[in-house]
Amino acid sequence: MKGFSLREHVPSIVVTALSSAFGVTLLLATGAIATSLRADDVTGSSATVAFLLSFIAWVFIAISVYVGSVVTANTFATIIAGRTRTIALLRLIGSSAATQRRAVAREGLVVGLIGAFLGAAVGIGIAAALIAVGLALRVIPDLSYSYFELPTVLPIIAVVLSTWLASWVGSRRVLTVSPMAATGAAQELTIEQARARHGRNSSAVILFLAGIGILLLGVGIGLVTPLGVLVGMVGGLLSFTGLVLGAHLVMPPVLRLVGRAFGHSASSRLAAENALRYPERSSRTTIGLVIGVTLVTMFGVALESYKAMLISAVANDPAYYAGIEQSFNVTIAIFTVITGFSALIAAVGMVNNLSLSVLQRTRELGLLRALGFTARQVRSMILAESAQLTVASVLIGLVLGTFYGWAGAQSILGSMNGIGTLVPPAIPVPLFLVLIGAAAALTIGASIAPSRRATRVSPVAALAFE
Amino acid sequence: MQSTSPSTGLVARVDSLTKQYGSTDNRVTALAEVTLGIRAGEFTAIMGPSGSGKSTLMHIMAGMDSATSGSVWLGDTEVTHLGDTELTLLRRRRIGFVFQSFNLVPTLDIAGNIHLPFELDGRTPSTDEQGWIDQLIDSLGLKDRLRHRPHELSGGQQQRVAIARALATRPDLVFADEPTGNLDSRTSREVLSLLAAAAHDYGQSIAMVTHDPIAASYADRILFLADGRLVSDLPRSSASDISRFMLEMEAAR
Numbered sequence A: 001m002k003g004f005s006l007r008e009h010v011p012s013i014v015v016t017a018l019s020s021a022f023g024v025t026l027l028l029a030t031g032a033i034a035t036s037l038r039a040d041d042v043t044g045s046s047a048t049v050a051f052l053l054s055f056i057a058w059v060f061i062a063i064s065v066y067v068g069s070v071v072t073a074n075t076f077a078t079i080i081a082g083r084t085r086t087i088a089l090l091r092l093i094g095s096s097a098a099t100q101r102r103a104v105a106r107e108g109l110v111v112g113l114i115g116a117f118l119g120a121a122v123g124i125g126i127a128a129a130l131i132a133v134g135l136a137l138r139v140i141p142d143l144s145y146s147y148f149e150l151p152t153v154l155p156i157i158a159v160v161l162s163t164w165l166a167s168w169v170g171s172r173r174v175l176t177v178s179p180m181a182a183t184g185a186a187q188e189l190t191i192e193q194a195r196a197r198h199g200r201n202s203s204a205v206i207l208f209l210a211g212i213g214i215l216l217l218g219v220g221i222g223l224v225t226p227l228g229v230l231v232g233m234v235g236g237l238l239s240f241t242g243l244v245l246g247a248h249l250v251m252p253p254v255l256r257l258v259g260r261a262f263g264h265s266a267s268s269r270l271a272a273e274n275a276l277r278y279p280e281r282s283s284r285t286t287i288g289l290v291i292g293v294t295l296v297t298m299f300g301v302a303l304e305s306y307k308a309m310l311i312s313a314v315a316n317d318p319a320y321y322a323g324i325e326q327s328f329n330v331t332i333a334i335f336t337v338i339t340g341f342s343a344l345i346a347a348v349g350m351v352n353n354l355s356l357s358v359l360q361r362t363r364e365l366g367l368l369r370a371l372g373f374t375a376r377q378v379r380s381m382i383l384a385e386s387a388q389l390t391v392a393s394v395l396i397g398l399v400l401g402t403f404y405g406w407a408g409a410q411s412i413l414g415s416m417n418g419i420g421t422l423v424p425p426a427i428p429v430p431l432f433l434v435l436i437g438a439a440a441a442l443t444i445g446a447s448i449a450p451s452r453r454a455t456r457v458s459p460v461a462a463l464a465f466e
Numbered sequence B: 001m002q003s004t005s006p007s008t009g010l011v012a013r014v015d016s017l018t019k020q021y022g023s024t025d026n027r028v029t030a031l032a033e034v035t036l037g038i039r040a041g042e043f044t045a046i047m048g049p050s051g052s053g054k055s056t057l058m059h060i061m062a063g064m065d066s067a068t069s070g071s072v073w074l075g076d077t078e079v080t081h082l083g084d085t086e087l088t089l090l091r092r093r094r095i096g097f098v099f100q101s102f103n104l105v106p107t108l109d110i111a112g113n114i115h116l117p118f119e120l121d122g123r124t125p126s127t128d129e130q131g132w133i134d135q136l137i138d139s140l141g142l143k144d145r146l147r148h149r150p151h152e153l154s155g156g157q158q159q160r161v162a163i164a165r166a167l168a169t170r171p172d173l174v175f176a177d178e179p180t181g182n183l184d185s186r187t188s189r190e191v192l193s194l195l196a197a198a199a200h201d202y203g204q205s206i207a208m209v210t211h212d213p214i215a216a217s218y219a220d221r222i223l224f225l226a227d228g229r230l231v232s233d234l235p236r237s238s239a240s241d242i243s244r245f246m247l248e249m250e251a252a253r
Helices: A007-039 A046-082 A084-093 A097-136 A150-176 A179-183 A198-222 A228-245 A247-260 A266-275 A279-313 A318-359 A362-371 A375-413 A429-456 A459-464 B054-061 B084-094 B110-120 B127-139 B155-168 B185-202 B239-252
Strands: B010-021 B028-039 B043-047 B069-074 B095-098 B173-177 B206-210 B221-226 B229-235
Touching: A007 A046, A007 A097, A007 A150, A007 A318, A046 A084, A046 A097, A046 A150, A046 A279, A046 A318, A084 A097, A097 A150, A198 A228, A198 A247, A198 A375, A228 A247, A228 A279, A228 A375, A247 A266, A247 A279, A247 A375, A266 A375, A266 B110, A279 A318, A279 A375, A279 A429, A318 A375, A318 A429, A362 A375, A362 A459, A362 B084, A362 B110, A375 A429, A375 B084, B010 B054, B028 B054, B028 B221, B028 B229, B043 B054, B043 B185, B054 B069, B054 B173, B054 B206, B084 B095, B084 B110, B095 B155, B110 B127, B110 B155, B127 B155, B155 B173, B155 B185, B173 B185, B185 B206, B221 B239, B229 B239
Parallel strands: B043 B206, B043 B221, B095 B173, B173 B206
Antiparallel strands: B010 B028, B010 B069, B221 B229
């Protein structure tokens, strides 16, 4: 099917462009740093440092591509849910489900290509600007820096392929659309339920528990040697993968709890129900944000704990103290920006998802307006939905991130001042405040466009639309 | 012909109501100078072929659409000049709706759907109102269904929930838009008997838009619209009389 509406895909293009711009900028920037280090190779270790830098860059690129894919798959699933009627009609006329799904995947490929190349152009521009600023401020030596290297192509390709794959995964629902849905007999949207998938559920639980076990083992080993962090890292990765796999088991109960906290007015009760209406969808929407917030919090707490420990060790030396304080604050800021990028991508996904879910509820909103829901009540309902999604994800992210960050700091530092020191988790207060502020901004920001659209719904038009 | 009845005893009326759509050069007139009244405590059917303007009339009387000219009254309230919030409150407190496609809120259970008009008002029903709701739930046979979701119920049961929701606030007027359009004939008869009983037993004023002569035969009074005009006003009639009248009307055009 040609001529699909590109407008529907703008949010996905934004997400892919963000991932690709991030990857390209990070690679070029670390490349430039490596070049400037090579020119001034005093210690002879520039090759090792360059390798480490590009390794770290790739880890973060992988994370952002992963978050981007989760978001894109979710967006595509939501778009497909809205197209059920059209797909059913085409199936009725004789198009096969496979053909329909291939068409959706083709859209995914186009979205990936547009987004990746737009993002790459933006990324090269940002890297060039960074290098120009660095040169002007004489932070980096005056050398010839490359604005495009062969490895730069890799994140672009990764973004295109992952978007393609995400659209394929997200279009799974096409296969379940029955031609009967076109006849109008199926009035309401089918309830997408978190079906009992025992295989996936049990592997999620096993991964999570085993991961936590290994993580605690790493913390234990960390009391003797800093190498415990390597064991801990494996445990962290396993447990987090388990959590992402089992998001549909974790998120709905948390969303329900948060929803209850908003009180019992008609708008907040309806909002609570709406956020839980498609448990799979809201899990996927929020898990991206959970990943982002967890990462930011984890690095923040680990570094803050490290800082607290070093500061207590050099408490008698005020000159040292000031130096450590400053360099740590800069490091925390840099890590927050880099990890915060995944959170930004996830936030775009959330905004988009809320918009689509409101768009697909036009008829129901019309009904509520006909029955006497004021425009203000509609607005507060959508704001409550948005708040519920953000509050739930940020809460989980903060708790998880604090735990992982503490486990990391403990396993590295536990053996530093003699064997068996316990490191209390230090909370980076400014970072937490920024996260909470960003969450509040996201809540309001995500609800603006959908509320405007929802309050413009005329009851007559919405109810007449069969 | 009784369309000139005095305005006392009328729960709603429209006076020289005109509704036009489209721009000046491409104007479609849905309603042309319609004047009529809906009597309190009666079950009134509004009939007419597709495009006769009956749905538009209902939408405007219910405060969901605006009039091009003329005035619309619900009791002593002039509806035409109310703002969006006032119209919303009017619909919430003084009007009930029963739709062809039931239109229950899918995320709420049956009890939640019936209580929705009160919740929208931010209050719980008074003891008196709760007694009335319990009576409705009982007589509509919904007692065992209160914790179910709409999609777990048959069409007839969903429509009974919609009727309970419409009657719960004891509104001035209930609008029913083709309430039997999605139901089989046996369930249709049930739903129509329920509406007729609500009018006779509880004095509930009901205006039903339909093009089905059988549905209209349950009403106390039948108003006929054609091409945006009121063409006839019949007392209670049999389905065959209504059908004959409709055929004659078609032939005369």
